[in-house]
Amino acid sequence: MQEPSISITNFTLNIHSPLKAPMPALAVLGAALAAGGAMNAGAPTLADIPAIGQPWPGQGGINGGLVAARGDVPEHYLIIAAKDIGEHAWGGYREESKATSKTDGKANTEWLCNEETEHPAANACAEYQADGHHDYYLPAAAELYHCWVNCPEVFAQDCYYWSSSQRSAYSAFFMVFGDGGQDIGGKSTELRVRPVRRLFI
Secondary structure, three states: OOOOEEEEOOEEEEOOOOOOOHHHHHHHHHHHHHHHHHHOOOOOOHHHOOOOOOEEOOOOEEEEEEEOOEOOEOOEEEEEOOOOOOEEEOOOOOOOOOOOOOOOHHHHHHHHHHOOOOOHHHHHHHHOOEOOEOOOEOOOHHHHHHHHHHOHHHOOOOOEEEEEEEOOOOEEEEEEOOOOEEEEEEOOOEEEOOOEEEEEO
């Protein structure tokens, strides 16, 4: 007789039980689901997740809210560093950069940090560390807007913040948290910088 199989996430159980006797199969399924829960025991539960705008213990900053999956980047929480890390120029004035994504600040930051031209804002974010985490980056324009939508109060309201999204050889996008406006500024201008990182669940 053909053996039924039940697929659970990333593995398959072969249940050696006749189809006309479902109870053993259900028992095995229950055990498998329990085991799956044990495998994810390290993942935070809803009770562990702080309110948006509040510090997330052990994660190096503030809960900036859930970001939907996009392209190759799975769904994740955006963790905002607890404080600004000074004012820095974007860098590379008059030079084209490959950091053009409006949504993927991590990819932008990697481009900027590996280009021959100095990019102080991105470098400062990449060097930032907190709670043992060293995977911070300069947020893209859409990620800064996400921060404004979810918890603008954790940013200085009267200051401009650089994004990692280039607009042209001469300018890049920045965010104003007082009114949620986005604009472009010359790359040699020094603006505030706030690192972020991703927490995958």
